[in-house]
Amino acid sequence: MKKSMTLSIFAASIMTLGCTTAVDNHSEILVIHGGDIVTVDKKNTVYQQSESAAAVIINNGVIEEVVELAQLEAELSKYKSSDIKYLDLKGRTLMPGFIEPHAHLYQTAQTSSVPNVMPCLPDKYQSQLEAEYGWLYYPEEGDACYLYVDEALASLAKNAKADFPWIIGNGLDPSRMLLSEQNRYEFSADVAQTRERFADAIDKNQTFLNFPIKTIDIALSTLPEPKPLFVLDQSGHLGYANMLAFTETGLCEGIYDEAEFAAKYSELHPGVTPPRWKDLGIQGDEVKLICEEATKEQMTNASLLVKALYFPDGEWDIVKDASKSGTNNWQYSGLLKEETAYGPFFKAIERNVKTAHLNMQEMVGHGAPPLLKSENANSTEELNPAFQAAMSGILLTASKQGVTTFVEGGATPDMITSYKSLVANQQAFTRIRAVYNWAAMPQNENVDYKISFDDASFNGMLSAEGIKLWADGSTQGCSANLSQPYDEDGLCQSFGDGHTNYDDKQIIENLTPFAQKGWYFNIHANGDKGISDAINALSFMQEKVAGMPMDNPQKECLDETNKGKYQCLPYTIIHSTVNNPGNKATGETAEILELYEQERAKLPYLSPSHLVGHIAYWGRSMENELGEFRGGTIDPMGSEVTAGIPFSMHSDLSISALFPLWFIEQGVTRDTWFYPHLKDSQRSALYEEERIAISDAIRAVTIVPAQQHGIDQQLGSIERGKLADLIVVDKNPLTYAGNEANIHAINVECAFINGKQVDWSHSPEGKTSSGTEYQSQCQLD
Secondary structure (H helix, E strand, O other): OOOOOOHHHHHHHHHOOOOOOOEOOOOOEEEEEOOEEEOOOOOOOEEOOOOOOEEEEEEOOEEEEEEEHHHHHHHHOOOOHHHEEEEEOOOOEEEEOEEEEEEOHHHHHHHOOOOEOOEOOOHHHHHHHHHHHHHHHOOOOOOOOEOEHHHHHHHHHHOOOOOOOOEEEEEEOOOOOEOOHHHOOOOOOOHHHHHHHHHHHHHHHHHHHHOHHHHHHHHHHHOOOOOOEEEEEOOOOEEEEOHHHHHHOOOOOOEEEHHHHHHHHHHHOOOOOOOOHHHHOOOOOEEEOOOOOEOHHHHHHHHHHHHHHHOOOOEEEEEEOOOOOOOOOEEEEEEEEOHHHHHHHHHHHHHHOOOOOOOHHHHHOOOOOOOOOOOOOOOHHHOOHHHHHHHHHHHHHHHOOOEEEEEEEEEOHHHHHHHHHHHHOOOOOOEEEEEEEHHHOOOOOOOOOOEOOOOOOOOOOEEEEEEEEEOEOOOOOOOOOOOOOOOOOOOOHHHOOOOEOOOHHHHHHHHHHHHOOOOEEEEEEOOHHHHHHHHHHHHHHHHHHHOOOOOOHHHHOOOHHHOOOHHHOOEEEEEOOOOOOOOOOOOOOOHHHHHHHHHHOOOOOEEEEEEOHHHHOOHHHHHHHHOHHHHHOOOOHHHHHHHOOOOEEEOOOOOOOOOHHHHHHHHHHOEEOOOOOOOHHHOEEOOHHHOOOHHHHHHOOOHHHHHHOOOOOOOOOOOOOOEOOEEEEOOOHHHOOOOHHHHHHOOEEEEEEOOEEEOOOOOHHHOOOOOOOOOOOOOOO
């Protein structure tokens, strides 16, 4: 396994940067020529070197002109020759820099501090992941990816540190991992046959989801002494814990009557009226907090009381242990649903683990209201240098994949303070644009948390003008908000129609104060019911906030004087995964697609952003969980192209890896795999009717995400007047027709931000095997 860098070495190199910058200075005028130029303008203009050779003239970081070579000399005559530098592409291709529209920088850096038990990716992607992000995901010798739940849990036990009181892990994924190698099945080129075999194998994971503690206890039985365990599912919306971890929360003992409950509730939720027990479903005059060896009524009452006090939006599952006789055989199963349910475990971990780097609340960072604030939160000045280095390293590695703008998909004011530090210390290798987690925003009328893209303090390297709300959970995590239940024969059969964080009325209530202040919105919604609730809420808020709608918003929003008005702001449904309510006949129009078309007449900048890894890595799991047609038609980008609905593609890092060239390939091919069979020869398309053209996929990682974040006037395409955020790739992806499955192998040679080349030399990756200094692949003349 290639290790591109270690975190400790990278931290050391970052700390020695001093006042050096993440980009190299150059003369005022830069001319880039000698290759194809993919502009991604409205006409998708491409200047091919062999037919219509052209050059890009950059003046002080701004694209001055794209001119054919015949006019180049005349255009350059107005500048001093001594001020002009040239970059000869030498047959390579110039493109706009990629824009990652939804990822989690702070959270991903936090997860780097705990063992990674994520599933392996398909072979061709896994090798690239190890080469580029190995320092982050596999920092220790012997670290590996996993194909089976039991081997992933066993690795946590094997690598448990004697002096560390907890076992903590990240990335377990029973929606893809088989329970054990004993469940491995034979692969067949017949997709229908392999689909049945995969379903038989993955459905055995219901045993794990129904009672995780049983499998966990077996995995930890080799420990010399018991330890509490908490493991985060890769979706972020499920967690797993053993009984000792429940005990450590302090919520396995104590007795409450209703008055004592009301007093405790008021202490935890000041200003909120305590709910009545009968409204919560609690029976009896008192409740004993208990975690195991209880009757069903005792466990139900205890779980309802704890839920009401500590995580009203989450749940601790209870289960009957059939291996025990009698009636006192109910207990917590070890399955934790939704992020707020992790809060008591985070408090318990922080009581035992004092470290400036590990902040469990921020490790999740998926929109849970911070009911249980971290006690280890630190000011920027106190941040562990290794943590700052991890964030900087993520941005550097993303830059090497062609990312020039990284959107943080759920920031807090404290995170923004950390990002300011990165920018101020020249440790940001991409732009950072952020949308705030609505639930983490202080209700302070006197503080303006917006940072305009045009704020001269940050030169466009840091901005924050959006708000994010999570309307539901995760599709593969069995918690998407669906209009029809999960498939009765699939892995998620016991989860019904999923989970609702906020319905349309609650979304309106939560977001209206921000709409009145001119914020744009990202709403996380995976299930079709969650998507429709989000879109309907956005539409209703228009009338509530703006009054009478515009007669022709598509036209009127082009007027600069209307740019900040509610109807003219961008609204993005993050993920927008499930677009059909059930297994309807092939050929019927998806209801969500119709809703987008209808509401875009009122909100012209309403659009979806897809986690395209749902197709590549979870595609066959989606079929199993949702049914073949409903699961096969997730992320229906082909239909969106036909309907004229723009869309972007994102990673949701750390949920999936950040490689925009992979996204292009995955949107074009819709290739997926039946886990654990991950060879390239074992790929097959997930509902190939939804494939898209390469040009549409390129737009989905450049100009469309720029539009979705309100920065398309500055970024996203190679056009006159835009900032020169550019990348050079060794091959033109548009030439890969018929070879789409190899787009991932295209190399990014260099990146430019504001017309200045990003300096990739500040890491061990910048050294050649002979030990000579890093040399850019884009030398200026």
